[in-house]
Amino acid sequence: MSNKVSIISYNCQCANDSKLPFLRELFDECDFMLIQEHGLYKSQFGWFDNINEVNGVGKHGMSAMNEEKQSAGRPYGGTAIIWKHGLNVKVEPKITESDSKRLSAVIVTLENQKRLLLGSIYMPCDDRCQNANLVEFQQVLNEIDILMNELNPDFACFGGDFNTDVSRDTFQTRCFLNFFADYHICTQDELCDFDFTFSSKGSNHKSLIDHFVLTDSLVEALQVYECIDTVNNFSDHVAVKCQLDLYMSEFSDISEHEEQTKKCYNWSIANQEELDRYVDMLSEILHLLVIPYCALNCREKHCQRHSRELNEFHDKIVDACLNAAFHVMCKSSQKPKCKVIPGWNEHVEVYFKNALLATAIASGSTRSFWSEVKKYNRSKNVSRYPNVDGVQGKDSIAGMFADKFDGLYNSVSSVNWIW
Template identity: 30%
Template sequence: MDMSHTPLSIAKERALTSCTYNSTGLGDRQRYFIAEMLSAKKPDVLLLQETWLFESQLTKLSSLHSDYIAHGVLGMPERREFIAGHPFGGVAFLWHRSLAASTKIVRCENNRLCAIYITMDTTTVLLVNAYFPCDNHSKTSVDAEYQAALDSALCLWIESDADVVIFGGDLNTDISRNNAHSHALNQLAHNINSDLAWRCSEAQQIDTFISSDGKGRSCIDHFVLSQSISHNISFLNLCKICSDAGTSCFPVSRPNKLSRPKWSERMKPYKDDALFWDSVWKSCDKPHDGIVFDLRQNTKREYHYALRQYKREERALHRERAASQRERERERERERERERERENGRKHDVIR
């Protein structure tokens, strides 16, 4: 779960509170979580990444919370043919209705970015929300797609006449890494006269991403701020609502070694496919027809068929082993009987 939260003093007697959150879709549990977070934290602006929405579904953003206005960029084009994966993920802004009159949407050429202007007193703020490609962990080479996203952010800054720039979101690299992507992100911050918020004195840096197995941890969600306001951060940390709301709306699973089936490795490909397409189906709001629905049904059917087939094989093998064990027991019993008969014969000879 990725989220960070920061209030900034920008205009006189006015702070701007913003959050960034990678939702990995907008299914029922994600919408519930976002609504709970907005009600609890009441940020002025929420930056969302990986909404996984088609253009026809962007209206869902406006229904996330009645106190917020939304603007989003589609992550997947509306096509008839099947689309593999989530090419851009989709990004969106939600801002409080109290800022409605002072907010203006900015057009972006790159679908990994969306931007808005907010005017506070006499100060104009450009907010840029980004979902960057994954880190390639190369020491020397920056992926072309990652560089293109950085260049698009730089162009927004160059073309803007805003007094302050706030650039944030899931930037998919940890600034502590000594590799090409982290260097490129640091160079962007330098080029736009900005600082990374995690480096400010009031920041409480923490891992914003933890892998499902708990082994992979990193800080990949960032705010990049104009140097003129970076010293005005009140605090920057991981939202407490993450752990509170996450407990109630995200299922928690714990491995149970005692009940782990012996056939888990053989069934893993079928299970992984079924779980993947089930998650895609849920992120698409559970359609009742179409290719995503069909793929979910087919992979689920294949998984259960393979599971039944393997269980039949296991039962047949168990019966065969049990029969072999019974035959060995009978053979041992016959051998013991023969031994008793030989012993009785020897005793009979002695008596005679």
């Protein structure tokens, strides 16, 4: 594989033989293809080999079709990622804990051992309401969040039919923008030169709902971002292509300053003189920053312009702290083994787990609920029989609960319950 990696995202609206000519055209132009709404059963994934009749394709996907049921109407849903054989990379399929049918993901290990997370996404329709579709939309975002935190890749690229037009002010659009802003993942809509990616053949309604989303570390690597559409395209969607140069100097030749700022600053051994110098230098740098007063005083909750200004201001403050520490602080020789988020365990983790559990309950999915309960209670050091109100041992605890329930049950006289 050359320095440039080409990725195409395409909602094919049912993978069948009539779609093969266009799929073959697209596959000739890319290394990886992210496919949505293929409508295939899991047992039919061998059909993807028809896209490259000579060598076949590498493939990983999720099916929304139930093998045990006879489905009426046209096939629906599903996501997949296919790639060319012979690429000098290692591709590992990743399956989310909820087994989501709307997200297929692979980890691509490059020649320089950098790891790229690729995801093909097919989101539910935006009906502009706070209902089951929005809950499902948030569940897919949660799965992305879990993958990012568990795999901690060097880069991430998500492409697909997000069913979200960022020009609309809807609940789903706000959720989309807020989520990716929080994780410093930027949409590339502002770089494209096309007005739509979906055009309804029935109503001719047009919208830009197919996107690529990149981590900040890939923004400078983006070389091409374009649409592909020919007479062989029988889908309402056009294909979207992005080309990344993953071996640019920004990634291979890390400067001494960048290398140093990646190290841990050993605050515990810093003397008072170093701390005073750090405070003085940080104060000097911060005094040079221009404070965005209009953005700070804005009371519009979803103001995009001021959100960008605040994010930029935040990044400048972080850079100021790192620059001051780089010049005056002692540095340890060890790098952190994993991505560390200060204060996560103390202030965030319990709320994050509660939010995932609440989402699972709200969705009405029994499987998702118990999956979240299992993750919530996961611990290596949990006592088998805990202490409950001073009572220990499984038999004693069970007896206590029985007594409490018996007292509660007998404390209420006959009531005519109305359901």
